[in-house]
Amino acid sequence: MQKSAARPRSLLAGLARFVPALLAFAAALAATDWLVPILLLVGDALMLTALCASIGFDMEESFVRSIARRGLAALLVLVLFAVFIAALLLLPTWWLLREPSLGGALALSAALLIGVLSMWRIWAVFALPLLWDDAWPEVARGFWLTTALRRSLAFARHLAGEHELFFSHGLPSALAVLALCVSALAPGVFGATLSSDNRLGLILMHGLLVAPLASLALATRCANALYAEARRQRSLRQRESLAQATDAEEVSPPVPPLLEGQADPDATLLAAARSAQIDMALQALQLGANPDTAPHERDRDQRSVLVHAATLPDLRLLRALIAKGVDVNRSHAGLPPLIAATRDSFQGRPDAVMTLLANGANPGALDAAGNTALHHAALCGEPVVAALLVDAGVPLDAVNREGLTALGNACANGNWTLAGYLLEHGA
Incomplete structure (x- = not known):
């Protein structure tokens, strides 16, 4: 009225x-x-x-x-x-x-x-x-x-x-x-x-x-x-x-010689990965930092260097870690790198997922909640990441601790594009 x-x-x-x-x-x-x-x-x-x-x-x-x-x-x-x-x-x-x-x-x-x-x-x-x-x-x-x-x-x-x-x-x-x-x-x-x-x-x-x-x-x-x-x-x-942004990616600024003589290149590598300072992280690797560096148990951020690298838009650090022999299946705090590359992104990270899978990442790896990478890919806007995982042999009907498959996760969140894709591929 x-x-x-x-x-x-x-x-x-x-x-x-x-x-x-x-x-x-x-x-x-x-x-x-x-x-x-x-x-x-x-x-x-x-x-x-x-x-x-x-x-x-x-x-x-x-x-x-x-x-x-x-x-x-x-x-x-x-x-x-x-x-x-x-x-x-x-x-x-x-x-x-x-x-x-x-x-x-x-x-x-x-x-x-x-x-x-x-x-x-x-x-x-x-x-x-x-x-x-x-x-x-x-x-x-x-x-x-x-x-x-x-x-x-x-x-x-x-x-x-x-x-x-x-x-x-x-x-x-x-x-x-x-x-x-x-x-x-x-x-x-x-x-x-x-x-x-x-x-x-x-x-x-x-x-x-x-x-x-x-x-x-x-x-x-x-x-x-x-x-x-x-x-x-x-x-x-x-x-x-x-x-x-393109100039920043194509023309890398000169890396300052800050790491020469530092006692702990591992800590520098982890800090640089956390702050997305790719060039400094690459220099730390050149000075002998451990590519499998993980945070201290008292750190609030429990993501490893590899997990950070898998979520960055610039994949130079991820490729450098793989070249240094990092274990692409090493899980820290219940978070495998492949899971990190598939979760928390509506568009997905197909480049990072493809790089990890091509270098031996296990498509069936589970996180602390029992989710596979496909559970998280089922929430993406497009089925690109899901297609990569399906081609790599991810279990289509794996059940997480909540009793949901990837198809169930897509349906529960109203993602009918991914639900249709999974049904078409035998879920």
């Missing part, structure tokens, strides 16, 4: 945002000719502010504050462009009204085209003050309004330069802004030659049709451009992180 009661209040609050715009359009009905364009442009800015707030970009403490800050910035941009359009269309319009001809029509068309093309790189500036919060820094240099407009203009040029969006986003936005300005200027320019009914019709068409549709097109296209920029930035960050 509370939710259903809250929805009408939220809907009414959303509709109330459009009241100031409608009042400005209504005032234009009774205004003199020179005042009509001003009131219509004010209504356009209020309509755009209300629409942006309604679609989720209400970033001020109150809608009144949104009007006072963001709406004022949008109004200033619209007024400046309307003045530019008025100057651009003045002579072609006067020529066409004075002497209707093909030349006048072509001149007017060329002026309109210039008006559209003038927004090629800056079309987003008309909505950015309402949609882009970074246009309003906490500490502004100079007057806050000019700072917001300057930042919005720079970011609009950035959006147009980084994304090929003019024909999909910029052109509809430019036409929407042009429609707003031209239809706002028309009643004032032609007011003396229009009948009262025609004048009333132009104002109503602007307020009820042109302004809502043009504002919607402008807000949605600019919002989509912002989302495209956010996706681009996220993709760049991911590529940079991947490149850094």
